[in-house]
Amino acid sequence: MKLNSARLAWHDALYTPWDAQGAHVEQIGLLGCSVQRTEKSVNSRHAMQQSISARIQHAIASLPDDLRAFGNHMYSPIATDDEKDEAEELLFATAYQNASRTGLMTAAKMMRARYVCASTLHRYRRINQGGQGEGDDPLPTVFKLRVWIYDNYGIELPGDQWARDWAPFVEHCFDACNWLDKEALVPLSSAIKIMKEAA
Numbered sequence: 001m002k003l004n005s006a007r008l009a010w011h012d013a014l015y016t017p018w019d020a021q022g023a024h025v026e027q028i029g030l031l032g033c034s035v036q037r038t039e040k041s042v043n044s045r046h047a048m049q050q051s052i053s054a055r056i057q058h059a060i061a062s063l064p065d066d067l068r069a070f071g072n073h074m075y076s077p078i079a080t081d082d083e084k085d086e087a088e089e090l091l092f093a094t095a096y097q098n099a100s101r102t103g104l105m106t107a108a109k110m111m112r113a114r115y116v117c118a119s120t121l122h123r124y125r126r127i128n129q130g131g132q133g134e135g136d137d138p139l140p141t142v143f144k145l146r147v148w149i150y151d152n153y154g155i156e157l158p159g160d161q162w163a164r165d166w167a168p169f170v171e172h173c174f175d176a177c178n179w180l181d182k183e184a185l186v187p188l189s190s191a192i193k194i195m196k197e198a199a
Contacts, residue, residue: 069090072087075129091173095120115152
């Protein structure tokens with residue numbers, strides 16, 4: 001495991017390689033039987049990988065449940081739909097709290113705002129997967145964003161006044177994503193720093 005970024009460490013600490021004992025247990029669970037094959041022996045590199053993964057997993061476990069769900073949705077190879085829902089809910093609550101300082105939403109707009117928030121989380125996740133925010137925005141235009149919301153949730157948002165109606169809220173959502181992402185990665189960054197100093 002390379003300790004270059006907290007995002008990558010989050011992924012790698014929860015990833016089960018094909019040649020690991022965990023992969024064998026997964027195979028038994030899926031197939032109901034074991035398939036005999038030549039296996040690699042466990043060596044010191046493998047033991048070191050497990051030790052580093054344990055420290056990173058401990059840092060992940062130290063997070064509050066909602067931040068852990070947000071981070072798992074963002075970076076875990078075994079993220080669940082429940083974690084996605086919890087991440088969307090946390091993001092909406094944070095973005096709505098920030099947006100309510102500039103003005104309150106109507107109930108109808110608030111319901112649609114949840115879908116705008118979900119699309120922003122989708123965009124943020126795709127942009128930041130792989131580590132350093134180098135990904136492409138999957139919904140770069142208002143039209144593509146509106147189509148994505150319609151395709152995924154069946155909600156049609158008018159686009160003629162998008163800049164007035166939704167652009168500020170999208171900015172609040174991105175700001176909330178950045179803040180939540182940083183908060184979720186703090187314990188991992190601290191653990192990585194300690195391990196690098198010890199090395």
